[in-house]
Amino acid sequence: MWGRSLAWLFQFPSSPRCPGLPWGRRILLAAPRWHHSAPEPLKCAWQLHGDHLELRYAETLMRLDFVWLRDHCRSASCYNTKPHQRSLDTASVDLDIRPKAVRVDEATLFLTWPDGHVTRYGLEWLGRNSYEGQKQQVMHPRILWNAEIYHQARVPSVDCRSFLETDEGLKEFLQNFLLYGIAFVENVAPTKEDTEILAKRISLIRETIYGRMWYFTSDFSRGDTAYTKLALDRHTDTTYFQEPCGIQVFHCLKHEGTGGRTLLVDGFYAAAQVLQQAPEQFELLSKVPLKHEYVENVGDCHNHMIGVGPVLNVYPWNNELYLIRYNNYDRAVINTVPYDVVHRWYAAHRTLTTELRRPENELWVKLKPGKALFVDNWRVLHGREAFTGYRQLCGCYLTRDDVLNTARLLGLQA
Numbered sequence: 042m043w044g045r046s047l048a049w050l051f052q053f054p055s056s057p058r059c060p061g062l063p064w065g066r067r068i069l070l071a072a073p074r075w076h077h078s079a080p081e082p083l084k085c086a087w088q089l090h091g092d093h094l095e096l097r098y099a100e101t102l103m104r105l106d107f108v109w110l111r112d113h114c115r116s117a118s119c120y121n122t123k124p125h126q127r128s129l130d131t132a133s134v135d136l137d138i139r140p141k142a143v144r145v146d147e148a149t150l151f152l153t154w155p156d157g158h159v160t161r162y163g164l165e166w167l168g169r170n171s172y173e174g175q176k177q178q179v180m181h182p183r184i185l186w187n188a189e190i191y192h193q194a195r196v197p198s199v200d201c202r203s204f205l206e207t208d209e210g211l212k213e214f215l216q217n218f219l220l221y222g223i224a225f226v227e228n229v230a231p232t233k234e235d236t237e238i239l240a241k242r243i244s245l246i247r248e249t250i251y252g253r254m255w256y257f258t259s260d261f262s263r264g265d266t267a268y269t270k271l272a273l274d275r276h277t278d279t280t281y282f283q284e285p286c287g288i289q290v291f292h293c294l295k296h297e298g299t300g301g302r303t304l305l306v307d308g309f310y311a312a313a314q315v316l317q318q319a320p321e322q323f324e325l326l327s328k329v330p331l332k333h334e335y336v337e338n339v340g341d342c343h344n345h346m347i348g349v350g351p352v353l354n355v356y357p358w359n360n361e362l363y364l365i366r367y368n369n370y371d372r373a374v375i376n377t378v379p380y381d382v383v384h385r386w387y388a389a390h391r392t393l394t395t396e397l398r399r400p401e402n403e404l405w406v407k408l409k410p411g412k413a414l415f416v417d418n419w420r421v422l423h424g425r426e427a428f429t430g431y432r433q434l435c436g437c438y439l440t441r442d443d444v445l446n447t448a449r450l451l452g453l454q455a
């Protein structure tokens with residue numbers, strides 16, 4: 042029996058935590074204390090250590106802390122499955138707790154605690170919810186793009202009626218939006234009110250200093266270059282908020298004149314190139330905190346906003362990007378790092394900018410009345426070409442949590 046289980050254990054690659062140490066050698070040292078679930082196929086093996094339980098299930102080696110195991114107990118007295126909320130008072134758990142007994146069958150881990158309480162875990166559940174399991178998964182599946190990838194994907198626009206009236210239309214739209222960070226709705230009546238109806242179908246509108254639904258022409262009514270006819274280089278908006286707006290909706294209601302095309306660039310595609318070419322620069326961009334700032338004193342508008350955070354924001358456990366802040370217009374004085382770091386940061390920023398400016402990464406579209414564009418402002422940069430004539434643009438920002446909420450309720454991974 043032991044021979045067979047050891048043979049099985051030898052098939053696994055070396056432990057990710059100790060790359061130099063073959064798994065087999067660790068097992069030989071620890072062999073007398075390994076247990077495994079008896080029936081074939083042998084999918085699970087475990088052993089108790091001084092302060093944690095080591096569990097191998099399917100392809101995952103998990104190290105589970107005893108307090109964690111007590112804290113996540115899903116028994117009726119510890120967890121209320123109706124509201125999906127914990128009833129257990131975590132602060133009442135002895136930090137030196139250790140299970141009195143451990144047993145594993147084909148699908149379940151059973152732990153008996155010193156006070157007799159029994160905790161059961163589905164092995165499948167642990168595989169998905171442990172740190173080691175999470176680390177292997179992405180939170181947000183995406184397709185990174187340059188202009189060619191995006192064009193070749195032939196991502197369809199969704200028709201306004203299908204978007205408003207059917208779950209399939211909405212789901213298709215949101216799936217495109219989650220994968221590419223941009224999505225279009227067609228045949229929208231060219232008014233601010235109709236644009237608002239679209240926005241409300243997927244989220245709550247995020248009211249900001251620019252209003253709820255904003256509407257602008259090149260009338261200099263606000264102290265920002267957006268309210269001119271000038272070209273705007275690629276950027277993300279509201280970098281000067283502690284939480285930049287998650288989504289931006291654009292709907293061009295009128296343009297009598299030339300130019301004014303919209304530029305879109307996938308910031309995560311560019312960042313992925315930086316990671317490949319210069320991982321230390323990617324790391325710097327994800328670690329150095331920066332300020333962005335908006336100071337306005339025009340007419341009755343008086344605002345002073347400051348947002349702090351790095352250019353690239355990643356989940357620390359899997360290094361997955363979730364937010365890029367990139368706005369060279371609104372970047373504030375750098376006073377958060379010493380001079381030598383500043384210089385390396387400028388070099389890293391240059392590498393990223395070079396990627397963002399590659400013509401092959403630029404997607405140019407002309408927004409027309411009837412075609413609304415949704416942009417993931419945490420991922421995709423936008424800009425515009427200079428223009429002549431009269432141009433009216435309306436839109437709004439959306440709260441990100443609520444867009445993702447809608448997507449999850451439709452069964453999408455968001």
Ligand SMILES: C[N+](C)(C)CCCC[C@H](N)C(=O)O
Binds near residue numbers: 255266267370
């Ligand atoms: C869309 N709307 C015209 C309302 C906003 C303009 C905000 C522009 C600002 N520089 C930023 O990038 O955040």
Ligand SMILES: O=C(O)CCC(=O)C(=O)O
Binds near residue numbers: 267273303424425434
């Ligand atoms: O005028 C445009 O097309 C976009 C301007 C802009 O960057 C913005 O409104 O956030």
Ligand SMILES: [Fe+2]
Binds near residue numbers: 267276277278423
């Ligand atoms: Fe903008």
